[in-house]
Amino acid sequence: MNKRVFLVFLAAAFAIATGLWSLLAPSADLKIDHAQVDEIPVSVFRSESASPGPVIVIAHGFAGSQQLMQPAAMTLAHAGYTAVTFDFAGHGRNARPLSGGIKNHDESARLLGEEIDKMIRFGLTLPGAGPRLGLVGHSMAAILIINSAVRNDAVAGVVAFSNFGSNATASEPRNLLVIDGAWEAAALKNDALRIVAMASGAAPRERVTYGEMARGTARRLAYAEGAEHIGVIYSRDGLTEMRNWMNAVFERAESGAIDARGGGMALLFLGLVALALPLSRLLPALSPLPLGAGPGWRRQWPLTVAPALLTPLILWKAPTDFLPILLGDYLAAHFAVYGALTLLGLWLTKPPGGAGWRIPWRGRLLAALAVLAYYGLGLGLPIDTFVTSIAPSSLRWLLIPALLCCTVIYFLADEWLTSGPGAATGGYVFSKICFVVSLAIAVALNPHKLFFLVIIVPVICLFFAVFGWVSRWTYARTGDPRVAALSNAAALAWAICATFPVVS
Structure with missing residues (x-):
């Protein structure tokens, strides 16, 4: 281990320890x-x-779980x-x-809605309720x-983070606070203004309480500074506004720590990614x-742009409801078609071949499994503990091979194209991009x-960023881009199956 790599190891270990x-x-x-509570996991x-x-x-949002609401x-x-x-039905x-x-x-x-009602009834039975x-x-x-x-x-x-399209009126529900991220889409912020304007009688101002709590x-209405749809x-x-609102509702003055864990999470996961080097x-x-x-x-840009434009057109009217996982099936189809078009472009312009394709698959698979183990243990366990549930249930395990067949086409094509x-x-x-x-x-x-795909695009970008660094270091060592392609494809298939809602 050279000096630079050793220093990265020390910095990663410090970041992980501090973040934890x-x-x-x-x-x-x-x-x-x-x-x-019945079939609902509760904390x-x-x-x-x-x-x-x-x-x-x-309550958590679409494709989330109760871990997401720990702060x-x-x-x-x-x-x-x-x-x-x-955890809502189909989630977590x-x-x-x-x-x-x-x-x-x-x-x-x-x-x-029935599950929320169950939680309300359960909550009213708890000590102190x-x-x-x-x-x-x-x-x-x-x-x-x-x-x-x-x-x-x-x-x-009620405290509604990133609300849109609800049935709120000037008096129902009781005592409503709407919190949007300052970087949220204008449609959400305008909807929040509409709700509060019913009580204010004029253009409402942020962080001003209208109506009567009693x-x-x-x-x-409050805009959380520096936050978007998930960061809010x-x-x-936003968490301070939430606590203060509930204090006003229940006539309390308690304070206590605010669990704004963004900095700790950033340190932990930056350290874990750096440890991959x-x-x-x-x-x-x-x-x-x-x-x-x-x-x-000169050769890459048409091979990259063409699939980006053709894939949504090909899938526009195509049936994509082939798996019992909400939107995950469309996302899988998008990866598969995009990757197939990229492979076709590579084959038409310069058929792949040479000695590199004759490397024994056993070595490549073992290396990919080692990288996948790092994803699962090094990143997966902390994500499941501090972010959101990615431990697949029995049904979700059965869906992973089907998703992998789609994601592996994309990652094999993309890693080969860009290496x-x-x-x-x-x-x-x-x-x-x-x-x-x-x-x-x-x-x-x-x-x-496909509206809800907009919400998870930032998460996909985070996955791509992590995959990019790990792919770079894996390729520098193995010399074969397909090692990272196989591990990245398996990790993303796992993540999609573990997080997107299972439907019936």
Whole structure:
């Protein structure tokens, strides 16, 4: 291990240790109990040092899980509340599929609403629960909790993160705070303004409370600084507004720590990604000469742009409901068609061949499995603990091979296209930008069906960024771009199957 790699190892170890300490410290004085309410996995957060306070039920958004809402739960628990998180049907570790899906929105909304009602009834049985409780929801769940609160007199106050298209009025639900990220889409922010304007009687101002808390007509709007659609639930600004609103609803003055874990998560995962550099030195050298098409910019750009434009057009009217996983089947089809077009372009312009294709698959597979083990243990376990559930249930395990057949086509084509002695500088980044643009075109062509892909595009970009660094270091050691292609394809197939909602 040379000096540079050793220094990277030390820096990565320090970042990981510091990040873990930062993430684990807030839970030191909390009691966290796990339960099952019918088929719904539930977690209950309480302060160890305070008497049980009012109950707040917290709901996650589309393709999320209860881990995603830990910052809200811990912030409220530190303020003396009893916070309840859970997994919706088809999400996280909830084994019940989500009936209806996109085809029958009313049916899926009914099922999810019933689960919120179950959580309300469960919350009212907990120690310290009063006659009323609070609701907090993000994105998809913001709509659901508002609709549940309108029909349920037991709800005293609501905090809706990134709400859009709900049935809120000037007086229903009781005491509503809407929090949007300052970087959110204008449509969401305008919807929040519309809701609060019904109570203000004029153009509402941010962070001004309108209406009367005692009568249940209080309305407030806040923009969390420096946050977008997902970052808003990690924002110190947004979490502080949430806690203060619930304090006003329940006439309390407790403060406590704000679990704004963004910095700790950044340190932990930057350290884990950096650790891949020294670990890559343990991989075998498979090829004495670097392999790959290495076409240079003149040849690469048409091979990258053409699939980006053609794929959404090919899939525009094609049936893509071939797997019981909401939107994951379309995403898999997009990867497969995009990759097949790239391979076709490579074959038409310069058929792949040579000694590199005759490297024994056994060595390549073993190296890919080693990288995949790093993804699963080094990154997967922390993600499952601190971010969102990626531990597949029995049904989800069965879906991974089908997804892998699609993602592997894309990654084999893309890694081969962007690697090699003559590869274009910046070609890897350009190819990923084109893929994201291709998804944006697909959403524009079919917004009703594919709208939720907009929400997960930032997550896909994060995956591409991590894959980019790991691929670079893996390729530098093995000389074969297909090692990273195989591991990246398996890791993404796993992530899609573990996070996208399972439907019936």
